[in-house]
Amino acid sequence: SLSDRLTNTFKGLRGKGRLSEQDIDNTVREIRMALLDADVALPVVRAFCARVKERALGSEVSEALNPAQQIVKIVNEELIAILGGDTRRLRFAKNPPTIILLAGLQGAGKTTLAGKLAGHLKSQGHQPLLVAADLQRPNAVDQLQIVGERVQVPVFAPEPGNGIGDPVDVARRAKSEAELKLHDIVIIDTAGRLAIDEDLMNQLRSVGEAVQPDETLLVVDAMIGQDAVNTAVLFDQQVGFDGVVLTKLDGDARGGAALSVVGVTGKPILFASTGEKPEDFEAFHPDRMAGRILD
Amino acid sequence: LLSRDKLDDETWEEIEDTLLLADLGVPGTTELVERLRTRVKVEGVSDPERMRQILREELLTSVNPDMDRDLDVLRNGRDPGVVLVVGVNGTGKTTTTGKLARLLVAEDKDVVLGAADTFRAAASEQLQTWGDRVGVPVVRGPEGSDPASVAFDSVAAGIEGECDTVVVDTAGRLHTKVGLMDELGKVKRVIEKQAPVTEVLLVLDATTGQNGMTQARVFAEVVDITGIVLTKLDGTAKGGIVVSVQRELGVPVKLVGLGEGPDDLAVFEPETFVDAIID
Ligand SMILES: Nc1nc2c(ncn2[C@@H]2O[C@H](COP(=O)(O)OP(=O)(O)OP(=O)(O)O)[C@@H](O)[C@H]2O)c(=O)[nH]1
Ligand SMILES: Nc1nc2c(ncn2[C@@H]2O[C@H](COP(=O)(O)OP(=O)(O)OP(=O)(O)O)[C@@H](O)[C@H]2O)c(=O)[nH]1
Numbered sequence: 001s002l003s004d005r006l007t008n009t010f011k012g013l014r015g016k017g018r019l020s021e022q023d024i025d026n027t028v029r030e031i032r033m034a035l036l037d038a039d040v041a042l043p044v045v046r047a048f049c050a051r052v053k054e055r056a057l058g059s060e061v062s063e064a065l066n067p068a069q070q071i072v073k074i075v076n077e078e079l080i081a082i083l084g085g086d087t088r089r090l091r092f093a094k095n096p097p098t099i100i101l102l103a104g105l106q107g108a109g110k111t112t113l114a115g116k117l118a119g120h121l122k123s124q125g126h127q128p129l130l131v132a133a134d135l136q137r138p139n140a141v142d143q144l145q146i147v148g149e150r151v152q153v154p155v156f157a158p159e160p161g162n163g164i165g166d167p168v169d170v171a172r173r174a175k176s177e178a179e180l181k182l183h184d185i186v187i188i189d190t191a192g193r194l195a196i197d198e199d200l201m202n203q204l205r206s207v208g209e210a211v212q213p214d215e216t217l218l219v220v221d222a223m224i225g226q227d228a229v230n231t232a233v234l235f236d237q238q239v240g241f242d243g244v245v246l247t248k249l250d251g252d253a254r255g256g257a258a259l260s261v262v263g264v265t266g267k268p269i270l271f272a273s274t275g276e277k278p279e280d281f282e283a284f285h286p287d288r289m290a291g292r293i294l295d
Numbered sequence: 296l297l298s299r300d301k302l303d304d305e306t307w308e309e310i311e312d313t314l315l316l317a318d319l320g321v322p323g324t325t326e327l328v329e330r331l332r333t334r335v336k337v338e339g340v341s342d343p344e345r346m347r348q349i350l351r352e353e354l355l356t357s358v359n360p361d362m363d364r365d366l367d368v369l370r371n372g373r374d375p376g377v378v379l380v381v382g383v384n385g386t387g388k389t390t391t392t393g394k395l396a397r398l399l400v401a402e403d404k405d406v407v408l409g410a411a412d413t414f415r416a417a418a419s420e421q422l423q424t425w426g427d428r429v430g431v432p433v434v435r436g437p438e439g440s441d442p443a444s445v446a447f448d449s450v451a452a453g454i455e456g457e458c459d460t461v462v463v464d465t466a467g468r469l470h471t472k473v474g475l476m477d478e479l480g481k482v483k484r485v486i487e488k489q490a491p492v493t494e495v496l497l498v499l500d501a502t503t504g505q506n507g508m509t510q511a512r513v514f515a516e517v518v519d520i521t522g523i524v525l526t527k528l529d530g531t532a533k534g535g536i537v538v539s540v541q542r543e544l545g546v547p548v549k550l551v552g553l554g555e556g557p558d559d560l561a562v563f564e565p566e567t568f569v570d571a572i573i574d
């Protein structure tokens with residue numbers, strides 16, 4: 001753990017009196033390695049370590065009884081500040097329906113999440129509508145229909161998919177359907193796509209322009225490594241998103257991607273997906289995430 | 296990389312950054328940089344172009360270009376080749392199974408697919424679509440049925456039909472789930488009651504960070520993987536995690552996924568992989 005690593009670094013410093021800048025640099029180096037091991041992206045690690053060094057050079061560490069512990073405390077605080085800074089709940093539209101658009105790389109967990117989000121909102125008294133706007137992945141429409149059945153939420157699937165139908169058109173029609181059938185929430189599942197795929201990014205932007213989502217959520221796999229930054233920045237630039245959902249947190253990936261994504265876009269992580277079942281869904285806990293990254 | 300005209304601390308930082316950004320990890324990067332420093336000292340290198348050549352050479356060495364990357368997927372005497380496709384959730388197993396079938400069909404081989412993911416919504420439908428697209432039969436079971444029995448049936452069909460290859464797709468599973476890993480071990484054992492599994496392919500997503508190493512270790516322990524498929528390499532991720540996976544487990548990357556279509560599967564080429572990292 002980071003705590004162990006720093007305690008070791010400081011063992012050699014006992015009885016030295018004041019910490020020198022070199023001592024601080026060695027400590028920050030340990031922190032940098034720990035964060036990289038946890039898959040935090042390099043540019044975010046740099047900025048984060050600079051901030052920690054700044055604080056570590058101050059009196060809160062030089063006058064501390066246990067400087068190692070004080071530095072760990074600083075790291076933890078800074079992590080939680082970033083991860084939890086703008087944490088908030090889902091935003092609902094003033095006038096229903098609230099439109100939630102799901103976006104992300106292939107295989108991140110969007111379709112599964114659509115079901116969980118729908119189930120969660122239904123249990124809170126809402127009338128969600130799931131929308132099958134992934135018309136490209138083989139049987140994505142079937143998958144969403146089954147997912148919808150499992151949480152007893154209707155699925156709007158006017159097109160069969162497997163290459164047939166236009167997602168922009170489906171999204172537009174879904175909005176009308178929700179207004180007609182009095183669904184107060186619309187959750188739109190979309191095809192996974194690479195952030196560098198111009199055509200598909202344009203398509204996603206067109207879906208957004210057609211329905212004006214209240215929340216566009218970037219769905220990110222917790223095991224993603226350095227690519228988290230490219231992905232988050234490009235999705236934000238090309239399409240724009242409001243919040244993040246981190247998935248597959250039931251694994252043992254350290255999840256540094258959480259810090260990377262929030263670090264470079266400033267967008268909050270709203271939810272955590274912790275398994276394949278509809279109930280494996282919870283609010284994001286910044287302090288737990290910080291502990292996991294530093295572990 | 297290394298486009299300036301002198302070699303200094305900034306150069307070393309640039310090299311280190313490039314390797315870390317490719318998901319080579321801290322130990323892998325540190326070790327490679329150490330080797331570079333030694334060579335630079337020993338050979339008295341001062342020009343960035345030569346530095347770049349050395350970096351390319353050392354990175355290529357660490358990807359072990361002489362590893363045997365052959366796929367053992369074809370009929371051997373009385374038994375069809377049997378390929379088991381495994382990995383964590385969402386990495387591209389089902390898609391890779393379809394692409395592999397396409398590759399074999401293009402070489403005039405007879406293939407049967409086994410839809411042994413009996414758990415996830417529309418998993419067998421997805422594989423059926425792939426089977427229809429590339430022109431091979433798919434053996435399926437009822438939803439929620441025992442994956443081992445579907446796997447068994449698909450191999451039986453392959454033997455019966457005197458096919459060249461049976462490719463068995465399995466459900467995504469996190470390596471941390473003991474019950475699911477036990478289930479996978481059982482799928483393999485049940486298949487082997489009829490015919491040996493000739494290839495166990497671990498499908499790794501190129502965007503995966505250091506967790507990829509843990510995934511590979513556990514899957515290797517449970518089902519003895521013989522090859523890695525590195526998918527989604529058509530994105531911006533470099534897939535550098537495979538460097539440590541190959542080194543630690545001695546398992547070669549055999550194939551790479553370069554897209555979502557049936558033809559987007561290629562043989563792993565060390566030089567191409569290295570050039571993508573340093574260019
Ligand atoms: N263990 C675990 N598996 C998950 C989680 N979320 C999703 N999955 C699994 O991850 C795999 C991919 O999920 P999908 O919902 O199909 O992902 P997707 O983003 O819709 O994929 P594309 O539409 O192809 O981009 C499936 O096997 C899911 O069951 C999670 O939180 N934990
Ligand atoms: N761009 C790109 N996408 C890929 C590649 N391989 C698979 N995909 C996409 O990744 C997503 C997941 O692929 P699947 O084949 O369903 O993955 P899986 O491992 O079978 O998923 P589970 O069975 O749910 O664990 C789909 O959207 C695929 O089209 C690849 O090489 N490149």
Ligand SMILES: [Mg+2]
Pocket residue numbers: 110111112134137140190191192
């Ligand atoms: Mg999907």
Ligand SMILES: [Mg+2]
Pocket residue numbers: 388389390412418465466467
């Ligand atoms: Mg699959």
